[in-house]
Amino acid sequence: MVMSEVDQLSDAEWLLAFRSQWHLLSDLSFSDLLLWVPDDDSEDCQEFTCVAQIRPVTGPTALEEDVIGERISHELEHQVLVAFLSHEVCETGDNALSAGIPVDVWAVPILRRGRCIAVLERHTNQMGMRATGALEENYLEAADMLTSMLLEGRFPLAPVSDKALAPRVCDGVLRVQPSGRISYASPNAITAFRRLNALGDVADEDFPTLIRSVMKGVESVGQTVQADLAEQRSAVFDVEQPRASMRLVVLPLVVEQERQGSLVLCRDTTDLRTRDRMLVTKDATIREIHHRVKNNLQTVAALLRMQSRRLKSEEGREALTDAMRRVSSIALVHDTLSHTINDDVAFDAVCDRILRMVGDLASTTGAVEASRVGSFGEIRAEAATSLAMVITELCQNAIEHGLGSGSGRVIVEPHRHDDHLYIDVIDDGVGLPEGFQLGNQKSLGLAIISTLVGDLGGALEIGPAESTTGTRARLVLPCGV
Numbered sequence: 001m002v003m004s005e006v007d008q009l010s011d012a013e014w015l016l017a018f019r020s021q022w023h024l025l026s027d028l029s030f031s032d033l034l035l036w037v038p039d040d041d042s043e044d045c046q047e048f049t050c051v052a053q054i055r056p057v058t059g060p061t062a063l064e065e066d067v068i069g070e071r072i073s074h075e076l077e078h079q080v081l082v083a084f085l086s087h088e089v090c091e092t093g094d095n096a097l098s099a100g101i102p103v104d105v106w107a108v109p110i111l112r113r114g115r116c117i118a119v120l121e122r123h124t125n126q127m128g129m130r131a132t133g134a135l136e137e138n139y140l141e142a143a144d145m146l147t148s149m150l151l152e153g154r155f156p157l158a159p160v161s162d163k164a165l166a167p168r169v170c171d172g173v174l175r176v177q178p179s180g181r182i183s184y185a186s187p188n189a190i191t192a193f194r195r196l197n198a199l200g201d202v203a204d205e206d207f208p209t210l211i212r213s214v215m216k217g218v219e220s221v222g223q224t225v226q227a228d229l230a231e232q233r234s235a236v237f238d239v240e241q242p243r244a245s246m247r248l249v250v251l252p253l254v255v256e257q258e259r260q261g262s263l264v265l266c267r268d269t270t271d272l273r274t275r276d277r278m279l280v281t282k283d284a285t286i287r288e289i290h291h292r293v294k295n296n297l298q299t300v301a302a303l304l305r306m307q308s309r310r311l312k313s314e315e316g317r318e319a320l321t322d323a324m325r326r327v328s329s330i331a332l333v334h335d336t337l338s339h340t341i342n343d344d345v346a347f348d349a350v351c352d353r354i355l356r357m358v359g360d361l362a363s364t365t366g367a368v369e370a371s372r373v374g375s376f377g378e379i380r381a382e383a384a385t386s387l388a389m390v391i392t393e394l395c396q397n398a399i400e401h402g403l404g405s406g407s408g409r410v411i412v413e414p415h416r417h418d419d420h421l422y423i424d425v426i427d428d429g430v431g432l433p434e435g436f437q438l439g440n441q442k443s444l445g446l447a448i449i450s451t452l453v454g455d456l457g458g459a460l461e462i463g464p465a466e467s468t469t470g471t472r473a474r475l476v477l478p479c480g481v
Helices: 003-007 011-019 022-029 079-086 134-151 187-195 207-214 219-230 270-310 314-337 347-362 381-402 444-455
Strands: 031-038 047-054 071-073 096-098 101-112 115-125 173-176 182-185 235-241 244-255 258-268 344-346 368-372 378-380 408-417 420-427 459-464 471-478
Touching: 011 031, 011 101, 011 115, 022 031, 022 047, 022 115, 022 134, 047 079, 079 101, 079 115, 101 134, 134 173, 134 182, 134 244, 134 258, 173 187, 182 187, 187 244, 187 258, 207 235, 244 270, 270 314, 314 344, 314 347, 314 381, 314 444, 344 347, 344 381, 347 368, 347 381, 347 408, 378 381, 381 408, 381 420, 381 444, 381 471, 444 459
Parallel strands: 368 408
Antiparallel strands: 031 047, 031 115, 047 071, 096 101, 101 115, 173 182, 173 258, 235 244, 244 258, 344 378, 408 420, 420 471, 459 471
């Protein structure tokens, strides 16, 4: 995000962008921050509500209680109101007491296009402040610069897209002068660079040269960093080696149109990268397992097909054909899982392949048009295999009994309603025999369906179709499948 893009944001969007980065100001100033917004857009608004609060990671909190939701109303002596009306930073007297703790408080107006859109209140616990040293001096100086940039509308800066890896102040800080020289490096930053086998002192080194030294063979990275520093651009990049990695965020500091160098946040991401690689390896292994299971099941189906061709008994051939169909429907699910890293299965594709398979098997006895109307959505992987077998059996029953192994149509209609998944399997065949009652049959297919539907926590209904002379089998499942 460049400055022109920041200017195009609405006030609400701009405040959201500021809140995504105000942890920098909180940690660098060792202060709690409160964001107060006016209750209306008028210039003389005297009522404010606290909409956000953040505590520093680098120091003790000054506010033990949560302030979000509190209001300031008709108290002109309150510094938030004074800062809002005067457009100037307001500060309380030295070491004002808050719950018995000496606290310094500043109210900073947040200005955009000459208007004050909110007030940032900064509370610093003086009792727990650390002894002043190089770290504290550099942090506070950077905090003052960010405050000045906030008053000038130059803060927030470009956002970091991957917030999970975004470095914080406590991870490591470098102060880089306009010339590129590192004037200060925090202890954590030095440790991170040492892990990358950086030679020499990190402080007083030339920053682009230092980056090139830890990324030998990738000269373009160093050149890009040099250009970002020279042109005062925000930048995010990673330094990776076989055994170590680090993410860096370059934040330009510009106060009163003068370049003050850059603030560089760095985070050792070695452990995170190692974990990511382990997860990628795990996902690849799981997909490979599904792929091999699918291949093995297809081999079993092929063996059943070969065996059925050698049988002289028609009943035996039909039994092996049914077994082959059931094994193939399970293989379809594993084939789908082998192409995804998600725990859920996009079941529409599985159903369409089942319908093609069932239609092909029925083509020897008649022309069957099998189609799907509606969407299943995503089904949990552990439920997908059972559901695939149920759909296969219901479609096969529709062809064998509803259509009498002749020609006709079979339609699968899934839809979700009232926290349930409804699946209708409809044929335009001869309909149910007189006196049909579900549960009185002894066929293996219905026994398999009843068992699997029970495992899925669902219910099965079979009755006459509403729009045709055929049959409708309705499967009702909880939406959690």
